[in-house]
Every structure is written in structure tokens, then in C-alpha cells.
Amino acid sequence: MSYSRRAFLSSVSLAVIGTAGCITISNEPSEPWTPDTERLCWRYKTKGRVPSSPILSEGQLYVGSFDENLHSLDSTTGELNWKFETGGEIWTDPTIQDTTIYFGSADNNLYAVDRHGDEQWKFETGDGIYSSHPVVANGTVYVGSADGTVYAVNAVSGTREWEFQTNDGVFSPPTVADDTVYVGSRDNSLYALNRGDGTMRWSYATGDAVDVGPALDGSNVLFGSKDGHFYSLNGGDGTVRWSLDVNAGINSSPALNEGTVYFGDWRGKFHALNADSGTPVWTSDVPDGPINSEPTVADGIVYTGDSRGYIHAFDADTGEHHWKYETGNAVNTSPHVTDDTIYFGSNDGHVYAITR
Numbered sequence: 001m002s003y004s005r006r007a008f009l010s011s012v013s014l015a016v017i018g019t020a021g022c023i024t025i026s027n028e029p030s031e032p033w034t035p036d037t038e039r040l041c042w043r044y045k046t047k048g049r050v051p052s053s054p055i056l057s058e059g060q061l062y063v064g065s066f067d068e069n070l071h072s073l074d075s076t077t078g079e080l081n082w083k084f085e086t087g088g089e090i091w092t093d094p095t096i097q098d099t100t101i102y103f104g105s106a107d108n109n110l111y112a113v114d115r116h117g118d119e120q121w122k123f124e125t126g127d128g129i130y131s132s133h134p135v136v137a138n139g140t141v142y143v144g145s146a147d148g149t150v151y152a153v154n155a156v157s158g159t160r161e162w163e164f165q166t167n168d169g170v171f172s173p174p175t176v177a178d179d180t181v182y183v184g185s186r187d188n189s190l191y192a193l194n195r196g197d198g199t200m201r202w203s204y205a206t207g208d209a210v211d212v213g214p215a216l217d218g219s220n221v222l223f224g225s226k227d228g229h230f231y232s233l234n235g236g237d238g239t240v241r242w243s244l245d246v247n248a249g250i251n252s253s254p255a256l257n258e259g260t261v262y263f264g265d266w267r268g269k270f271h272a273l274n275a276d277s278g279t280p281v282w283t284s285d286v287p288d289g290p291i292n293s294e295p296t297v298a299d300g301i302v303y304t305g306d307s308r309g310y311i312h313a314f315d316a317d318t319g320e321h322h323w324k325y326e327t328g329n330a331v332n333t334s335p336h337v338t339d340d341t342i343y344f345g346s347n348d349g350h351v352y353a354i355t356r
Contacts, residue, residue, distance in 0.1 A: 035326070035327065035328075035352070036325065036326065039325055039354040039355045040352070040353075040354055041078075041341060041353040041354060041355060042077060042078035042352075042353050043078065043350045043351065043352045043353070044071070044073055044078040044079075044080070044350060044351040045349060045350050046065035046066075046067045046069070046071060046349050046350070046351065047065070047066075047067035047349065048065045048066025048067035048068070048089065048349060049065065049066040049089075049329075049345075049346075049347040049348075049349060050063060050064075050065050050066070050333065050345025050346055050347065050349065050350065050351055051064075051066070051091050051131075051332050051333060051345065051347070052064035052065065052090055052091060052092060052093055052094065052103075052333065052345060053093040053133075053294075053333040053334040053335075053336060053344070053345065054073075054333070054336050054343040054344065054345060054351060055093060055094050055095070055096060055336060056075055056336055056338065056343065057096045057115075058115075059074065059075050059076070060072050060073065060074065060075060060081060060115070061073040061074070061075045061336075061343060061351070062094045062096070062101055063094070063345055063351050064090025064091070064092060064093075064094065064103055064105075065089075065090060065345075065349075066089040066090070068085060068086050068087065068088055068089060068090065068105070068107075069083040069084060069085050069086070069090070070083065070084040070086070070090060070094065070101070070103055070111075070113070070117075071083050071351070072084075072115075072117060073351065075341075075343070075353070078351070078353060081117075082116065082117040083117070084111070084113050084117045084119070086105040086107050086109065086111065087105065087107035087109075088105045088106030088107030088108070088109075088128060089105070089106040090103060090104075090105050090106070091104070091106065091129070091130040091131050092104040092105075092129060092130070092131065092132065092133035092134065092143075093133040093173075093333075093334070094133075095133060095134050095135060095136055095141075097136040097155060099114055099115055100112050100113070100114060100120060100155070101113050101114070101115070102134045102136060102141050102155070103133070103134065104125075104128075104129025104130075104132065104133065104134060104143055104145075105128070105129060106128035106129070106130065107128065108124055108125050108126065108127055108128055108129070108145075109122045109123065109124055109125065109129070110122065110123040110125065110129060110134060110141065110143055110151070110153060110158075112141075112155070112158060120158070121157065121158030122158065123151070123153050123158045123159075123160070125143075125145040125147055125149065125151060126145060126147030126149060127145050127146035127147035127148075127169070128145065128146050129143060129144070129145050129146070130146055130169075130171050131171045131172075131173065131211065132144035132145065132170055132171055132172055132173050132174070132183075133173045135173065135174050135175070135176055136155055137176040137195070138195075139154065139155050139156065140152050140153065140154060140155055140161055140195075141153045141154075141155050142174040142176060142181055142183075143174065144169075144170025144171065144172060144173075144174065144183055144185075145169070145170060146169040146170070146171070147169070148165055148166045148167060148168055148169055148170060148185065148186075148187070149163050149164065149165050149166070149170065150163065150164040150166070150170055150174065150181070150183050150191070150193065150198070151163050152181075152195075152198060161198075162197055162198035163198060164191070164193055164198040164199075164200065166185035166186075166187050166189065166191065167185065167187035167189075168185055168186035168187035168188075168209070169185070169186045170183060170184070170185050170186070171184075171186060171209075171211040172184030172185065172210055172211055172212060172213055172214075173212075173213035173253065174213070175213055175214045175215070175216060175221075176195060177216050177235070178195075179194065179195045179196065180192050180193065180194070180195055180201060180235065181193040181194075181195050181198075182214045182216075182221055182235070183214075184209075184210025184211060184212060184213075184214070184223065184225075185209075185210060186209040186210075186211065187209075188205055188206050188207065188208055188209060188210065188225070188227075189203045189204060189205050189206070189210065190203065190204045190206070190210050190214065190221070190223060190231075190233070190238075191203045192221075192235070192238060201238075202237055202238035203238065204231075204233055204238045204240075206225035206227050206229065206231070207225065207227030207228075207229070208225055208226035208227035208228075208249070209225070209226045210223060210224075210225050210226075211226065211251055212224050212225075212250065212251065212252065212253040212254070212263075213253040213294070214253075214254075215253070215254045215255065215256045215261060216235065216256075217232075217256055217259075217261070217275045217276070219234065219235040219236060220232050220233065220234065220235055220241060220275070221233045221234075221235045222254050222256065222261050222275060223253075223254065224246075224250025224251075224252065224254065224263055224265075225249075225250060226249040226250065226251060227249070228245055228246055228247055228248055228249055228250065228265075229243050229244065229245050229246070229250075230243065230244045230246060230250060230254075230261075230263065230271070230273065230278070231243045232275070232278060241278075242277065242278035243278070244273065244278045244280075246265050246267075246269065246271060247267070248265035248266045248267035248269065249265065249266040250263060250264075250265050250266070251265075251266065251290075251291075251292045252264040252265070252291050252292055252293060252294055252295070252304070253294040253334075254294070254295075255294060255295040255296060255297050255302070256275060257297040257302075257316065259274065259275050259276065260272050260273065260274065260275060260281055260316070261273050261274075261275045262295045262297065262302050262304075262316075263291075263294075263295065264287065264290075264291025264292075264293065264295070264304055264306070265290075265291060266290040266291070267290070268285070268287045268288050268289050268290060268291060268306060269283055269284065269285055269287075269291075270283065270284045270286070270287055270291060270295075270302075270304060270312070270314065270319075271283050272302075272316070272319060281317075281319075282318060282319030283319070284314060284319045284321060286312060286314075286321045286324070287304070287306035287308070287310065287312060288306070288308055289306045289307040289308030289309075289310075289330070290306065290307040291304060291305070291306050291307070292305075292307060292330075292332040293305035293306065293311075293331060293332050293333060293334060293335075294334040295334070295335075296334055296335045296336070296337050297316055298337040298356075300315065300316050300317065301313050301314065301315065301316060301322065301356075302314045302315075302316045303335040303337060303342060304335070305330070305331025305332060305333060305335065305344060305346075306330070306331060307330040307331075307332065308330070309326055309327045309328060309329050309330055309331060309346065309347075309348070310324045310325065310326050310327070310331065311324065311325045311327070311331050311335060311342070311344055311354075312324045325354055327346035327348050327350070327352065328346065328347075328348030328349075328350075329346055329347035329348040329349075330346070330347040331344060331345070331346050331347070332345075332347065333345040333346075337356065339356075340355060340356055341353050341354070341355060341356065342354050342355075342356055
């Protein structure tokens with residue numbers, strides 16, 4: 001069983017860390033790289049960065065790469081089953097519904113392919129689809145594009161159902177609950193849209209871009225902004241329940257588990273907050289680079305990546321740092337965790353499978 005919720009990653013290669021100055025993070029694949037073999041089950045080399053979070057289904061691992069291909073790998077051995085080539089870099093996490101895999105590409109298309117890698121349809125957007133990975137709900141695919149539009153596309157036919165225009169690029173993964181689609185925009189706003197026709201229910205303006213995917217705690221919407229604040233809004237009308245200033249931009253989609261919300265910031269701090277009150281539960285300074293990875297919580301452990309090339313494991317209750325695993329470049333993907341294995345991508349151009 002997988003415990004991963006889904007993730008997105010940042011398009012930045014230079015992160016400004018508050019008043020502490022700038023930390024330059026190389027986004028080019030690093031070669032040669034010899035990983036620690038103690039935890040390593042296998043690693044698979046692509047021909048570009050791997051910002052896409054691997055998704056596991058029926059023994060197959062699906063993941064995109066900057067080499068413009070969606071890769072299907074055997075989850076046990078890491079051997080390639082097939083590749084599906086697009087015309088641009090693949091930033092998004094794939095989404096699987098029944099026998100179809102949905103993903104976006106920087107070539108301005110949303111794709112649907114079957115489990116054999118055969119194209120079912122593609123839907124053209126006005127610009128690239130980057131970190132807004134598609135979400136499928138009730139026969140509709142929801143996705144954002146750098147053209148500033150949120151699209152609703154029929155999951156079977158690939159035809160447009162509706163679209164909603166924001167005032168800047170949409171890099172936020174949508175979150176769908178009941179009859180509402182929640183999504184952020186680089187116009188500094190979070191939007192709540194009617195799932196049926198795309199009309200706006202409400203919007204909330206922050207001080208900077210909202211590139212993260214919001215998490216839902218009952219009827220409350222939890223998300224961070226690059227303005228350095230983490231917010232909890234009433235999902236019904238968009239009013240603020242609480243906000244917390246962490247003094248650093250937030251580009252990590254939050255993970256929610258048993259009343260605690262987890263996320264990282266651009267100073268490299270990792271936070272655990274009480275989801276109801278916003279009260280800090282614990283904060284860790286262990287990651288020494290900006291965090292763009294959405295955490296994954298499994299069996300009392302929180303896993304996240306950082307831009308220095310590590311994946312970390314923390315105790316979910318106390319924040320105790322259990323271990324870290326080094327790769328050759330930034331880990332911006334969300335770890336996909338099973339009972340015994342963690343799958344993730346790295347900007348060193350590899351997909352990794354390591355033991356828990």
C-alpha cells in the first residue's frame with residue numbers, strides 16, 4: 001500500500017532565503033555519482049532531471065523526466081517496461097485512474113495513455129503544464145497551466161468541459177473535495193471554484209505566489225505561500241481561521257496526518273503544526289537546503305526531500321531525525337512509500353528505490 005498524497009516541485013534554481021542571502025542550487029544532472037548502497041535497492045537512469053513523483057500501481061512505477069518521456073518501470077527491479085515520448089520536459093506527477101495514466105508536459109499538452117504506453121488522447125493548453133499535476137474526480141481531469149488557466153477535461157474523451165482564467169500562471173496542483181476545486185495561482189491568490197462549471201466561489205489574496213497544492217482538514221483549507229505565511233481558511237467562504245509567519249517562502253505542498261500538518265520552507269526548516277490551531281508542534285533545522293518536496297507520512301515517520309540532494313526521515317510526533325539518504329542533486333519529488341520501499345526522483349537524473 002502506498003501512503004503518498006502527491007506532490008509538486010518548484011521551478012526555481014536560485015532560492016532567496018530571507019535575509020540570509022542566496023543559496024545557488026544546481027539543477028543539472030550530476031555525473032558521476034556513486035550512491036550509498038546500504039539502503040539502495042536499485043536506481044534507474046533517465047536522460048534528464050526527475051522532478052516528477054513516482055506513482056506505483058500493480059507492480060509498475062510511472063514517472064516523468066526532463067528527457068521528455070514518461071517511464072514505466074518494474075517496481076522490484078527498476079527495469080524499463082516502456083517509454084512514452086512527449087515534446088517537452090515532464091514536471092508533473094502522473095495520476096492513475098482505472099487503466100489510464102494522466103500527466104502534463106511542458107509541450108503544452110495534457111496526456112492520457114494506457115498501461116501499455118499507448119496514447120488515448122491529448123488536450124492542448126495555451127502554455128506548458130509544469131508542477132500542476134492533474135487530479136481526476138468523477139470522470140473529469142483538473143489541471144493548471146502556465147497560461148494562467150485551470151482546465152476541466154473529460155477523462156474519457158479528452159474534451160474541454162470548462163476553464164477558469166486567473167491573472168498569472170497556475171503551477172499549483174488542484175485539490176478537489178465534494179463540489180469544489182481549490183487551486184493556487186502566481187497572481188498571489190488561492191481560488192475555490194465550482195467543480196461543475198468552473199465559476200468562482202471565492203478567492204483569497206496572499207502576498208506572493210501560491211504554487212502549492214492545498215490540503216483539506218475537514219472543511220478547512222491549508223496551504224503555504226511564497227509570502228512566508230502558512231494559512232488555514234474556511235473552505236466555505238475563504239475567511240482566515242489562522243495564519244503563521246515562518247519568515248521564509250513556502251513552496252512545499254503540505255501533508256496532513258492525524259491532526260498535524262507538515263511542510264518545509266526555503267530556509268530549510270521543516271515544520272509540524274497543529275492543523276486546527278496553527279500552533280507549532282515541532283520544527284527541525286536538519287535539512288540544510290530549501291525544501292520543495294511535499295512530505296509523505298507513513299507509520300509515524302515523515303519523509304521529505306531537500307534541494308541539497310537528501311531525503312530525510314523524521315519522527316512524526318517528536319521531529320527526531322532518524323536518517324538521511326544522499327543523492328547527486330536536489331530531491332524535489334514527493335517520496336512514494338510502501339511497506340518496505342521508498343521511491344523518489346532526483347535532479348541527478350535518477351529514479352531511486354531505497355529500503356525504509
